[in-house]
Amino acid sequence: MSVKALTRADNIANPDWWRGAVIYQIYPRSYQDSNGDGVGDLRGIVERLPYIASLGVDAIWISPFFKSPMKDFGYDVSDYCDVDPLFGTLTDFDAVIETAHANGVRVLIDLVLSHTSDQHPWFIESRESRQNDKSNWYVWAEPKEDGTPPNNWLSIFGGSAWQWDARREQYYLHNFLVSQPDLNFHEPQVQDALLDAARFWLERGVDGFRLDTINFYMHDEQLRDNPPLPKAERNADTAPAVNPYNHQRHLYDKNHPKNVVFLERLRAVMQTYGAAAVGEVGDSQMGLEILGEYTKGDNRMQMCYAFEFLAPERPTAARFVEVLNRLDAVAPEGWACWAFSNHDVVRHASRWSLDPKAQRLFLTLIMSLRGSVCLYQGEELGLSEADIAFEDLQDPYGIEFWPEFKGRDGCRTPMVWERDNRNGGFSEVKPWLPVPPEHLERAVAAVEEDPSALIHHYRKAIALRHAHEALRSGAHEGLAATGTIVHFSRVGTDETLFCAFNLSDTPATLAKPSGTWAEVGADLGTAKASGAEIPLGPWEAWIAVKA
Numbered sequence: 227m228s229v230k231a232l233t234r235a236d237n238i239a240n241p242d243w244w245r246g247a248v249i250y251q252i253y254p255r256s257y258q259d260s261n262g263d264g265v266g267d268l269r270g271i272v273e274r275l276p277y278i279a280s281l282g283v284d285a286i287w288i289s290p291f292f293k294s295p296m297k298d299f300g301y302d303v304s305d306y307c308d309v310d311p312l313f314g315t316l317t318d319f320d321a322v323i324e325t326a327h328a329n330g331v332r333v334l335i336d337l338v339l340s341h342t343s344d345q346h347p348w349f350i351e352s353r354e355s356r357q358n359d360k361s362n363w364y365v366w367a368e369p370k371e372d373g374t375p376p377n378n379w380l381s382i383f384g385g386s387a388w389q390w391d392a393r394r395e396q397y398y399l400h401n402f403l404v405s406q407p408d409l410n411f412h413e414p415q416v417q418d419a420l421l422d423a424a425r426f427w428l429e430r431g432v433d434g435f436r437l438d439t440i441n442f443y444m445h446d447e448q449l450r451d452n453p454p455l456p457k458a459e460r461n462a463d464t465a466p467a468v469n470p471y472n473h474q475r476h477l478y479d480k481n482h483p484k485n486v487v488f489l490e491r492l493r494a495v496m497q498t499y500g501a502a503a504v505g506e507v508g509d510s511q512m513g514l515e516i517l518g519e520y521t522k523g524d525n526r527m528q529m530c531y532a533f534e535f536l537a538p539e540r541p542t543a544a545r546f547v548e549v550l551n552r553l554d555a556v557a558p559e560g561w562a563c564w565a566f567s568n569h570d571v572v573r574h575a576s577r578w579s580l581d582p583k584a585q586r587l588f589l590t591l592i593m594s595l596r597g598s599v600c601l602y603q604g605e606e607l608g609l610s611e612a613d614i615a616f617e618d619l620q621d622p623y624g625i626e627f628w629p630e631f632k633g634r635d636g637c638r639t640p641m642v643w644e645r646d647n648r649n650g651g652f653s654e655v656k657p658w659l660p661v662p663p664e665h666l667e668r669a670v671a672a673v674e675e676d677p678s679a680l681i682h683h684y685r686k687a688i689a690l691r692h693a694h695e696a697l698r699s700g701a702h703e704g705l706a707a708t709g710t711i712v713h714f715s716r717v718g719t720d721e722t723l724f725c726a727f728n729l730s731d732t733p734a735t736l737a738k739p740s741g742t743w744a745e746v747g748a749d750l751g752t753a754k755a756s757g758a759e760i761p762l763g764p765w766e767a768w769i770a771v772k773a
Contacts, residue, residue, distance in 0.1 A: 229328075229329055230330055231330065232326075232327040232330060232433075233327070234431070234499060234500060237332075237433060237501065237502075238499075238500035240500075241500055242699070243284070243502070244285075244434070244502035244598060245561065245699045246597075246697070246698030247285055247598045248282070248284050248598070248688050249283065249284065249285045249286065249287050249334065249563070249598065249599065249600045250278055250281065250283040250286050250600075251436075251569065251600055251601065251603060252271060252286055252289065253266075253289045253602075253603060253638055254266050254267065254268065254270075254271060254289060254291050254300075254313055255289075255299060255638070255658060256638050256640045256641060256657075256658075257271055257603060257641050257652075258270025258271065258273055258641065258643070259640075259653035259654075260272075262653065262655055263312075264655045264658050265312055265313075265653075266313075267312070267313045267314050268291060268314040268315075268318040268319055268321070271286075271288065271322050272318070272322055272325045274641075274643075275326055275331065276329060278329075279329035279331050281685055282689055282692065283331065283688065284332060285434075286331055286332075286334065287335075287336065288333065288334070288335050288336060289301075289569060290303065290336045291310060291319070292305060292306060292307075292309065292310060293305035293308050293309070294343055295343055295405070297343065297403055297405045297622065298402065298405075298622065299621075300338075301338050301402075301438065302341075302342070302343035302344075302403065302405055303338050303342050303343055303346065304343040304346045304347075305346070306337075306423035307427075316430075319430065320430065320431070323431040324431075332433035333432050333433050334432065334433060334434045334435055335427055335435060336436045336438055337423070337427075338438040339420050339438070339443060340401065340409065340440075340442040341401065341407060341408045341409060342407065343405060343406065344405045348363050348409075348419075349363075349407050352366075353391055353393050353398070354393060355394065356396075362410055362413045363409060363415065363416050364398055364399070364408060364409060365399035365407075365408045365445055366391075366394060366399075367388070367398075367399070368397075369390075375387075375397050376388060376397055377450065377451045377478075378452060378474070379401075379451075379452060380471045380473075380474060380479075381400060381403075382465050382469070383402055383622065384470070384471075384626050384627065387399055387400055387401055387479065389404045389407075399445065399479075401439075401479065408442070408445070409443075411443045411485070411488055412444065412484075417488055421491060424496070428496065428498075428499045428501055433500075433502065434501040434502040435496075435504075436504050436505075436506065437503055437506060438506055439508045440489075440507060440508075441480050441481050441505075442508060443482070443485050444480075444482030444485045445479055445480070446477075446482065449478070450477075450478045452475055452479060453474070454475070455472070455473055455475045460472045461510050461537070466631035467631075468627050468630040468631055469631075475511060480509070481509060486526060489505075489526045492527075493525050493527065503528060504528070504563045504598070505520055505521075505527050505529070505530040505531075506530070507530050509533075510533055510537075513534065514532050514534070514552055514557060515557070516532070517530040517553070517560050518553070518556050518557025518559070518560040521557065521559070521560040522559045522560060528561060529561040530561075531562060531563040531565055531600065532562070534549045535566055536565060536567075536571050538577060540578035542707075542710070543709070543710050543712035543727075543729050544707045546591075546705075546712045547705050547707045550596075550714075561598070562595075562598070563597055563598040563600055564592050564597050564598070565600035565601075566588060566592060567601075567637065568600065568602050568637075569602065569634065569638055571634075571637065572611045572636060573609060573611045573637045574588070575605070575608055581765075582608060584731075585608055586683045586751065587727060587729070587767060589683060589684060590683075590690075590727070590747070590750055590767050591712075591725075591727045591767070593687045593688065594691075594697055594716065594725045594769065596700070596701065596716065601684075603641055606680065606681045607668040607669075607670065607673055607679075607680065608679075608680040609642075609668060610662075610665075611636040612636045612637075612639040612662040612665070613636065614632065614635045614659065614660070618635075618659065618660055619632075619633060619635055621633035621634045621635045621638075635659055638659060639657075639659045639661060639665070640657045640658075640661050641670075642661060642665045642666055642668060642669040642670065643670045643671060644669050644671050645667060646666075647666075648661065649661055650666055650669055651669065651671070683751075686747075686749050686750050687747075690746065690750065690769075694721065695718040696716040696723050697718075697723065700718035701716070701717045701718075702714050702716055703717055708734075709730075710729050710730035710734050711734050712726070712727050712729060721772070722771070722772040723746070723771050723772070724739050724769070724770050725767070725768075726768045727762075727766075727767045728762035728763070728766050730764060730765070731765065732764060733761065733763050733764060734762050735760065736768075737758065737760070738755055738757075738758055738760050741772050741773070742772070743770035743771065743772055743773065744770055744773055745768070745769070745770045750767070750769075751766070752766070752767050753768040755768060755770075
């Protein structure tokens with residue numbers, strides 16, 4: 227089947243291309259090593275783009291590949307407008323764009339705007355003195371009278387969010403690693419410089435951005451203390467349970483109301499190119515409310531994702547209804563981007579203890595939800611979380627909180643392409659993280675030959691979403707949980723679909739909605755209903771279109 231090559235004109239002509247899109251996340255260090263150094267790179271992505279296109283996804287999201295000292299594996303940027311040599315060159319990136327577009331796939335890149343590396347020239351200049359041209363580009367503050375940090379704000383990576391700097395005799399803010407100082411978005415020149423960086427990549431052909439920690443851009447200028455969070459309200463959605471970060475209500479270190487002003491400026495830049503953005507809302511307390519605020523109207527971000535379905539607990543039918551109803555209440559104009567896995571959490575196959583049938587059901591479900599969808603590399607193979615030995619750990623987060631929290635390396639191990647290769651066909655040399663032996667049986671070459679493999683279900687579920695406008699962009703109505711079954715209607719311009727999912731390993735039944743219905747998705751293993759009831763087996767769905 228021929229594929230229409232994409233151009234910028236396509237995005238401008240169809241500015242809602244992102245609505246209902248299926249986005250495939252690539253963690254470039256772990257996708258394909260093309261030059262034999264044990265680390266994945268941009269040329270490796272080029273090599274594998276036909277495979278990605280074969281899944282039927284609309285776009286890829288590539289985690290950071292900018293110049294960086296790699297203290298946080300690219301999320302500590304030292305140059306926003308160049309490729310780190312570890313990943314290749316700007317020419318290699320241009321090849322990614324060209325190949326992706328030729329295969330009908332759009333490209334989103336991960337922009338980390340809230341902070342830079344402490345090796346970024348901006349920070350090097352800023353810390354030299356209190357009077358230089360960039361002295362106000364980062365968040366600097368005086369110590370308290372006793373020399374302690376300005377307030378009680380905490381870093382997600384543990385400990386105080388403030389680091390003393392002897393050059394300026396001031397503290398600087400770092401919401402993440404000490405080596406990741408926060409930019410001062412209250413300084414107009416900072417905003418202008420970051421918008422210039424966005425333009426640089428838009429001019430090179432990117433179709434949009436994934437915006438890391440979008441709600442961390444601005445801080446409270448009065449530096450007020452965060453209040454404590456009652457123990458009963460704490461959860462581990464944003465930070466692991468052992469992290470004291472969960473002990474505060476984060477009112478002042480993030481989620482600043484003026485953040486939307488910058489987002490509107492960014493949207494105006496993107497508009498010219500027909501580009502779209504998905505923001506990561508890092509907040510387990512007000513995530514859906516922030517999602518609604520940041521995607522409200524036509525002049526902010528197109529979509530955001532919160533952490534509700536990235537949580538440790540497997541969502542029940544009642545939980546899906548709770549989240550979706552709350553989203554409708556607090557974000558009536560908003561647009562969510564749903565994900566079950568990414569590069570920061572335990573893979574959901576392991577996190578929720580899902581057998582292959584359950585994995586299929588959850589994939590069919592996420593493809594039926596109102597919103598866009600992010601898939602994480604390897605989930606289409608059913609990869610489990612890897613158990614990484616302490617001596618092999620690379621993630622500073624895991625090293626800090628080991629053994630209670632083992633970090634993020636377990637979901638970042640190399641993609642497996644070949645079964646009969648100890649490195650899974652990822653690299654000719656020892657990879658930067660070990661390839662788990664149990665992953666080799668799920669290598670792409672192996673599962674492509676198995677008609678019952680999960681990867682084929684992914685293709686079919688994505689195709690079903692594309693085949694029905696109601697699933698891509700329609701409204702949802704009648705959200706309800708009947709026992710272990712979550713069910714709802716998706717209502718489009720010309721069609722209505724009814725969707726029911728049994729989130730259980732025991733059979734259940736549901737009354738068929740009134741009217742005449744034609745079942746769809748038979749190749750997904752959906753249930754058959756001949757009478758007034760829908761009999762759903764363990765982890766089974768029923769999807770039908772109203773005649």
